[in-house]
Amino acid sequence: MDNEKLKGLLAYISENISSWNEQKYIPRDGWLTFGKQGVIGVSMDREQGIKAFSELIAGFCRFKNVGLISSFSVNEIALTLLARFNSPQAAAAKAEVLEGRKNISMCITEEGAGSDVSAIAAEAAAVDNGFVLSGKKTMISNGPIADYFIVAVKTNKEVAAWRGISLFLIKKDDPGLKVSPALLKAGAHLMPLGEIEFENLKLTEERLLGKRNRGFEHLMSVLIFERTVISIMSTAMSEDALDSVMGYLSEREVFGKKLRDYQNTKMVMADLFSRARIMRVFVNNIMDDFDSGIMDKTDVIIGKIMASELLKDIIDALYRLYGARGYLASHWIANYYNDVRWINAGGGSNELLKDVLGNNIVHGGS
Ligand SMILES: Cc1cc2nc3c(=O)[nH]c(=O)nc-3n(C[C@H](O)[C@H](O)[C@H](O)COP(=O)(O)OP(=O)(O)OC[C@H]3O[C@@H](n4cnc5c(N)ncnc54)[C@H](O)[C@@H]3O)c2cc1C
Incomplete structure (x- = not known):
């Protein structure tokens, strides 16, 4: 750029x-x-x-x-x-x-439906010239500042979820929509998190996004992008964190010796640095695939799991190296410690993704 x-x-x-x-x-x-x-x-x-x-x-x-x-x-x-x-x-x-005049949020999660998207209870009933929507969505990133919401609801409860979910575009001012104030959360404070509730919200047919009952496929296709984004974010933050600790390691002395000269520090840094280098090569490959339009879904899942786990490990290790000062709320590492946790859950939790990946490995397929 x-x-x-x-x-x-x-x-x-x-x-x-x-x-x-x-x-x-x-x-x-x-x-x-x-x-x-x-x-x-x-x-x-x-x-x-x-x-x-x-x-x-x-x-x-x-x-x-x-x-x-x-x-x-x-x-x-x-x-x-x-x-x-x-x-x-x-x-x-x-x-x-x-243009930045409006913001948009993606609303899938409900109290009873997180990893299991098929469990969503929000629904839309077809009426003359449109649909009537009812339901509640939670944990919506940017929800309190969003003007548009892409909402996943059931439009056919008689069939398997992947054939009965549709996506709708809801506007902030639509009668029947309530947007909650920001929820209090553990970190990443600049991204407000909220809930939306819609009761008998009437939408014209034009608000249906894509084909009726095909929402699950659309969500799955954007999840590949979301996981790619998470790999990119996590790897960038990992590299930056490793870079940022260097000055401190060469300044801080413990028992008359610089922290960087302790074997423990060298081993920790060698391990984290090696993992970050390998991650960079892998993420660059994913980005090349993305740009060429041929994505390997398995690589994207591996990238999301490994990059977000590595970030968490790096923050944990640096938190220890910073000693007591890292515990002060004014220190970036203290904030990161909570801030990065959500990345393991976003885009499909790492446990869910390992389940999918492991299943592919032991049963074949990709
Ligand atoms: C900061 C933040 C922002 C978010 N933003 C959005 C958003 O914008 N839009 C949106 O729709 N949602 C959003 N979410 C919700 C997020 O997508 C869900 O948290 C995620 O899907 C997991 O759902 P859950 O929290 O209900 O956990 P659950 O699905 O209840 O899972 C509970 C535990 O079970 C584990 N688990 C799940 N499946 C398996 C499995 N197959 N095998 C073994 N263990 C498993 C999970 O890893 C977890 O540890 C956000 C969440 C956070 C924290």
Whole structure:
């Protein structure tokens, strides 16, 4: 991505991030600036390729703000899903999101349906010229600041879920929609998390995204992208974290000896650095595949699991190396310790993905 443009954007964020942190969300002005700089939807830009998105996220890492990276990325994921539909409603919403005038969230999870998407209870009944929707969605990233919600509901409860789920585009001001205030959470504070509830919400047929009862396939296809994004985010943050600890290791002395000169430090760093290098090669391969349009689903799952687990391991190890100071809320490592946890659950929990992967391995298939 254009270096000067990236520099300008990072300078703008640097000036504003403290006030964003206080508000606990990226305000409209921030999104409009992202839009003006052309970075919203950068991952869909065929010319630049997904590496431009990766460079942007690597740039964001300097702020040590997982909420910033997460909030931007989940908007990107929901936008990518929206962009698969070419109805006039979807196209109009896409244009607004690309410009940063509006935000969009993806709403699948419910109290009784997390990993198991087939358990969703929200439903839509067909009526004259449209549908009536009822249900509740929880754990919605950017929910409190979203203007559009892509919502997964059952449109046929008589068949297996993969043949009975549809996606709808709900607007913030639709009568019958309630959006909760931000939920209090453990970390990644710049990405607000919320709930939406819809009761007898009437939508015209144009709000149906894609074909009726084909929502599951659309969700599965965007999950591949979501997992790719998580691998990219996690790897960028891992590399940045390893880079950031170096100064401290060469300054801090313990028993008259620099921390970097202890064998324990060298072993820990050698292990983490090697894993991060291997991860980088693997993630670069996934990005190349993405740009060539031929994704290996198994590689994407492996990438998501390994990159997010590695990030967690790196943060845990650095947390120890920083000693007591790392426990202060003002220290980035203390924040990261909580902030990165959600990445293991997002895009399909690592346990679920290992189950899928293991099943493929022992029973064959890909
Ligand atoms: C910060 C954050 C942001 C989120 N943003 C969104 C969003 O924007 N939109 C949205 O729809 N959802 C969102 N989610 C929800 C997320 O997708 C779910 O948390 C995830 O799908 C897991 O569901 P669950 O939390 O209900 O856990 P459950 O499905 O109840 O799982 C409980 C435990 O069982 C494990 N488990 C699951 N399946 C298996 C298996 N097959 N084998 C063994 N163990 C298994 C899980 O790993 C977990 O440890 C978000 C979550 C977080 C934390």
